[in-house]
Amino acid sequence: MKFDPILLTKRHNNYRENSINLLPSENILSDKVKFILGSDLASRYSLFIKDDGNAYGGTRYADEIIIKGGELVSSLFGVKFAEIRPLSGHISAMIALLSITKKNDKIMAISPENGGYDGYSQDFLPDILSLQYRPIPFDVKAWNIDYQNIEKSIRDYRPDVIVLGASYFLFPYDLKFIKDLSEEYGFKIIYDSSHVMGLIAGGEFQKDIFKYAQIVYGSTHKSFFGPQGGILLTNDEEIFERIKDNVVWRTMDNYHLNRLAALVQASIEMKKYGREYASNVIRNSKRLAKNLDQKGFGIRSFRDGYTESHQILIDKKEMCKKLEKSRIIIDCVGRMGTNEITRLGFHEKDVDELSDLIMLALKKNVSRDVIELRRRFRVRYC
Structure with a gap:
């Protein structure tokens, strides 16, 4: 097959638009x-x-x-x-x-x-x-x-x-x-x-x-x-x-x-919406960490709790490949982040739903459910 960067870019876009990204090092851009x-x-x-x-x-x-x-x-x-x-x-x-x-x-x-x-x-x-x-x-x-x-x-x-x-x-x-x-x-x-x-x-x-x-x-x-x-x-x-x-x-x-x-x-965009966004990021991080910890995922907890930022630390780094099979993307070095899902409009009740999908993804492929959840959201705070 002839190398086609345009086709590959379209495939990449489609893949990411139908996945849930929990990488703490990335965010999603507004159309502007x-x-x-x-x-x-x-x-x-x-x-x-x-x-x-x-x-x-x-x-x-x-x-x-x-x-x-x-x-x-x-x-x-x-x-x-x-x-x-x-x-x-x-x-x-x-x-x-x-x-x-x-x-x-x-x-x-x-x-x-x-x-x-x-x-x-x-x-x-x-x-x-x-x-x-x-x-x-x-x-x-x-x-x-x-x-x-x-x-x-x-x-x-x-x-x-x-x-x-x-x-x-x-x-x-x-x-x-x-x-x-x-x-x-x-x-x-x-x-x-x-x-x-x-x-x-x-x-x-x-x-x-x-x-x-x-x-x-x-x-x-x-x-x-x-x-x-x-x-x-x-x-x-x-x-x-x-x-x-x-x-x-x-x-x-x-x-x-x-x-x-x-x-x-x-x-x-940040000047107009940054305070609301940042507050929701931290709330979502704490909610996701608490949910997953209670479900036995392997979340790291410290003297002052799980987190005060967008990041969550996890014990089992190898989980990244298993989760990605269900279109849930985390990094492979022991972190999750709520920065992008918050930009998409996730609130704590949505994090609860995502937490359940993460746990199910450890046992079976839940790609269809992840795609369905992702399609309910679009870029906000812009």
């Missing part, structure tokens, strides 16, 4: 955002040169999107400055570190063994940027920082930067505690909010974040409504100038105008 992604902007360039305007012609509307879009994102998060050009959360992390460290500086971050992002461990971003890495002490029973032992590690290691945030992200941090330590030991705080960006925008997670973190950054497509990409947020003008200097020609070049404009549209 998808329209912008497929617009003429997809093949155009823009490059601002200091004091000389744009290096390219034909950018009068694109320029307005970039300038006003940055202002809109700043307003959404209630910060002074927003950099919306990064192509991914990983590139945002690189820009953040470049803007706040120098060679041979020391950083601390949550280890991958405790749910941290692999990119902060020594072989990756620290190696590229000539930084030294040490893991933050972690309390597995609380699924949070080990607040009793972190000061000793800081005193012994003397980090220049502490990176907060994780890939397995359930509970907010005690930022005041960390900030008090930073004032005593002189390190900076940056916060990778890739997974919880939409919950922060909705005011339902880490409400004090901009009071204590010098830079908040991350991806825009997990609990946020946007296409894949990244942003950086700060109230510090000097840091923001360094952030801008570390974008074009240092970490990337073209920033994909269609993606940037789509992010701005997603931010408009």
